[in-house]
Amino acid sequence: MHIRAKVSSLLAVAGLLFAGLVGSASPAAAAEECPADRLCLYSSTQLRGLKFSAASTNTCFWLGRYGLGEGTNGINSYVNNLPVTAQVYQFDTGAGTDSAARTLRGSVRAGGASSDTDAVNPASPWHTLDKVCTGGADPMTSPGFDVSAHSTADPANYADVPGTKLEFDAAAGAKSYLWSRDVSVRNLTSLAEHRNVGVTAALRCMYADGRALPSGYETGSYWAANFVPTVDTALLPSVRWTFIAPTADRYRCRISVLPYATWIDADDTATMRVEAGATLARAVYSAMDRWSLGGTDPAALAPGTTTSVLDHVYTPGGTDDIAIVMDANVTSCNNDKDGVSPNYGIDDCSDPADPTAHHTKASTWIEAQPQKSDGTRCGSPLKSAVASWNISERKHHQTATNSLYLTTADLGSCDRVRVSLKVSNTEGNRLQVHTGPASQNIVKTHALAFAY
Structure with missing residues (x-):
């Protein structure tokens, strides 16, 4: 649904909801009173389960901090004793949009109240919310x-x-x-x-x-x-x-x-x-591809050495511009022989011969070698800018992000390119490059490419 149409339909539903419920809240035996100068939001009907109250008349608040956001039962009842209107927003977006788009799910007039918003109903405007704003505060510039x-x-x-x-x-x-x-x-x-x-x-x-x-x-x-x-x-x-x-x-x-x-x-x-x-x-985009570094972590990279990871042959297509992204999660090993506490880094990837440097300085860059389908090279390798990383023992770990932008003209007579990420330990303790996925199968060292 188009965002504008979606907003209109949701506001229409919200308007019906307010017309039937504003002023209908009658305190039940277990109701929790809302102070005279506050906006109060409840997790249960009949003004029970007070989760949020605010006196500010021009501020926005993330409802997830108060147990009323996504994954909860939403706002089931409310009282607005503020002299200004309060508005509630959802930040879900439709196909083809980004998360800067937001949907106004409803407004609560000054003095308005509801003892039951029907938030348990997935179709209710109060079911899935992200932010409440008072006095017309902009939801995109709030705290x-x-x-x-x-x-x-x-x-x-x-x-x-x-x-x-x-x-x-x-x-x-x-x-x-x-x-x-x-x-x-x-x-x-x-x-x-x-x-x-x-x-x-x-x-x-x-x-x-x-x-x-x-x-x-x-x-x-x-x-x-x-x-x-x-x-x-x-x-x-x-x-x-x-x-x-x-x-x-x-x-x-x-x-x-x-x-x-x-x-x-x-x-x-x-x-x-x-x-x-x-x-x-x-x-x-066209010709989209992705790959990651699997297996177990390799031996830690000693100072003065360079390795290649994420080696892959990519075939572009569709347009002339090519983007290659390679991001590596790395950690400085801990080789603290002088007993300084606390220690950081990874103890089991150091070596007794390593210096006690309390840091690792590293460089990373993408190297791309144009080649034909039979592996024949076309010219010299193409390189991205070199990124430098100073990973102190206290910094501990770092995600080394790298990007390379090419055109099909850069490939000459070749129709594909072999790419890899170069990781160089230039000084200090050993450097561990992390492989495989983390918990929930979230990848660590990974790459992607597309034509645009």
């Missing part, structure tokens, strides 16, 4: 999404970033290029030195009705690095991936974040913020 850090990187603790959901229909085998935009993560809690927080940002896909993709099927990719206090002001994850539909169906993809630190416990906590404006985009 960001806050998430608490956990003690471990358990994927069960992924938090979906509101505003990054993307729904689309796809035929079996259809491919979609997905990429994050404007994702920025910083700390809200003041963090002392060495109170590092690991941050994973994952692009995750499922069926739109919540079913998981078939067993063994790639579900997405991720970006990871430590947020280092006194060094970092923000992390800027960049997650790119090509989704291939396993069956003809409707799908939902989104960006999820997981902050974690081993020092987190009941007394030591940390809250991270994903700044407002994060979105997930989708496009369909």
Whole structure:
């Protein structure tokens, strides 16, 4: 459905809902009173289960923070004692749109109330919501999404970033290029030195009705690095991936974040913020391809050595411009012989002969060799810009992102190109390149290509 038509139809439903229910709320025995200057939202009918109340008259709030967002029973009753109107939004999008599009699901006038919004009904405007805004605040420029850090990187603790959901229909085998935009993560809690927080940002896909993709099927990719206090002001994850539909169906993809630190416990906590404006985009191009680095992690790369990963022959077609993306998740090994605590990095990939450097400096770049179908080369290899990475022991891990843009003219008389990612350890401790999928079959070191 066209977004404008969808908004109109939903507002029509919402208007009928308000006409029948505004002013109809009568306090039940278990009702929870709403203060005179607040907007109150409840998870149950009859004004029970107060989850959210706000006195602000020009602010937006992510409902997922209060147990009223996606995956819950929605807003089942409400009271608006504010002097301004409140509006509720859903950020799901239709085919061919990106997550910057949002749908206004309803408005609550000043003084309005409802004892039963019928939110348990999937067709109700109150069933699946992402944000509530008061006084006409812009839902796209409101405060960001806050998430608490956990003690471990358990994927069960992924938090979906509101505003990054993307729904689309796809035929079996259809491919979609997905990429994050404007994702920025910083700390809200003041963090002392060495109170590092690991941050994973994952692009995750499922069926739109919540079913998981078939067993063994790639579900997405991720970006990871430590947020280092006194060094970092923000992390800027960049997650790119090509989704291939396993069956003809409707799908939902989104960006999820997981902050974690081993020092987190009941007394030591940390809250991270994903700044407002994060979105997930989708496009369909010709000659789309993807591949990943499988198997077990190879031997760690010693200082002064270079390796090639993600070797693949790609055949473009359809248009003259070619994009190749290769992203590697790498970690600096830990070779701390002087007993400095706390230690970071991976203990089991170091070697006694390694220097005690407390860091790894690395370089990555894409190399592309045009070739014919029989393997004959056409000219010299083509290279992307070299990216440099300084992975301190406290930074621990890093996602090395790389892009190369070519044209068919660059291939000369060849109709294909053999591409690989070069990883060079230039200084410091050993460097581990991660292979295989992470939990939930999210790929670590991966690549994609398309013509556009």
